[in-house]
Amino acid sequence: MKVIVAEHFGICFGVRDAIAQAHALAREGSLTILGELVHNPIVREQLRAQGVQEQLSADAANGRVMITAHGTSDKQREALNKRGLEVADGTCPLVRYAHDQLKRLVRAGYFPVVIGLADHVEVRGLVGDFVDACVINEIADIRKLPPRRRYGIVSQTTQPIERVRALAAEIARAHPNAKIRFADTVCKPTKDRQLALKKLIAAVEVIVVVGGRLSNNTRQLVETCRAAGKRPLHIERPEELQPEWFRGVAIVGLTGGTSTLPETVEAVRQRLEGFHD
Ligand code: SF4
Structure with a gap:
């Protein structure tokens, strides 16, 4: 393997x-x-x-x-x-950037909209200074938006950018007479990891994703695998890996979320390679 x-x-x-x-x-x-x-x-x-x-x-x-x-x-x-x-x-600093962009939009008269998970700590912080701010995580949430002439949209830093852009486009479609301003606040490390995963997906049979079960960007990596029809194996620690998961598998992909230590990924790599000694 x-x-x-x-x-x-x-x-x-x-x-x-x-x-x-x-x-x-x-x-x-x-x-x-x-x-x-x-x-x-x-x-x-x-x-x-x-x-x-x-x-x-x-x-x-x-x-x-x-x-x-x-x-x-x-x-x-x-x-x-x-x-x-x-x-x-x-x-x-990239979370600060998201805060700054939202403040800038509100100062310019736009109604604050955040794309992301309403109960995630980062999103709670982002909307914490704007009592009427609206959090959108899926298309059905767009119905919650109060009618306004202007919407200013940012997103949680760890959302996949394609998903964010698609939801921003849906908001514009649902409110064709409103003025929409969208600030891309997805952080570069998240974009890099998503893009690298998409390249990897094409070359492997299963993908091991290492990261916390509560980590949003790790969960998004898992979702990206699923959406591409590739089997993701989400683990937090190397010892969770079981050799039987890889029976008949010749090529395994490996990635980790933005809170996963390099030594954890390395230990996972070594354990995977050890299955075939
Ligand atoms: S994932 Fe990392 S770089 Fe991106 S906003 Fe969070 S802490 Fe910053």
Whole structure:
């Protein structure tokens, strides 16, 4: 069995920097992360071993807290500062860019629309400063849009760009008299990994996707495989791989989401190759 690794895979600079920041802060003293730093159980275990705590709500947090790479609303940032907490900000610059684009559109008089998952932490942060903002994840959601003359659309950074563009086009179709402005806020690492996966899909029989089960961009990689009719095997850790999954398979593709550590992907590659010793 041959293993082909995607041209772009695994950890992105935003996640890598946030992890490094959290480890550095933990070495200096106590640290509470507001939510999951990244949706990767291995990284979270490593941080817990260093004494780092995670809390979903800042209500009970004390001392030093860290905002994750997914970012948060200005409202939430102000609330943290008001409580006198020492705030370390791990927001990825490309998530900040999405916030800036949405603010710019709202300032220009456009109704805020975010394409993505309403319950995802990044999206909650994006809409957190705009009480009337609308989140669209599928065509049926477009019905929720209140009638407006202008819609300003951004998206969650980890959505596949084709899906985002298709939904933006549907919004325009459903509101032919409205003025639509679309800002592409899908991050480059997500685009690179999606594109590399599409190239890989053509060359392999099954694809192993390594990443957290709650990681949106990992789930989107899995969806891309399914949509192309290629069998995805989604795992978080190398030990989950079972040799019987690959019986009769000659070529396996391998990729990982933007929160997957390079050493995890490497361990998966080695385990896959070991099945045929
Ligand atoms: S996936 Fe994109 S937006 Fe999210 S942390 Fe990585 S680079 Fe930043």
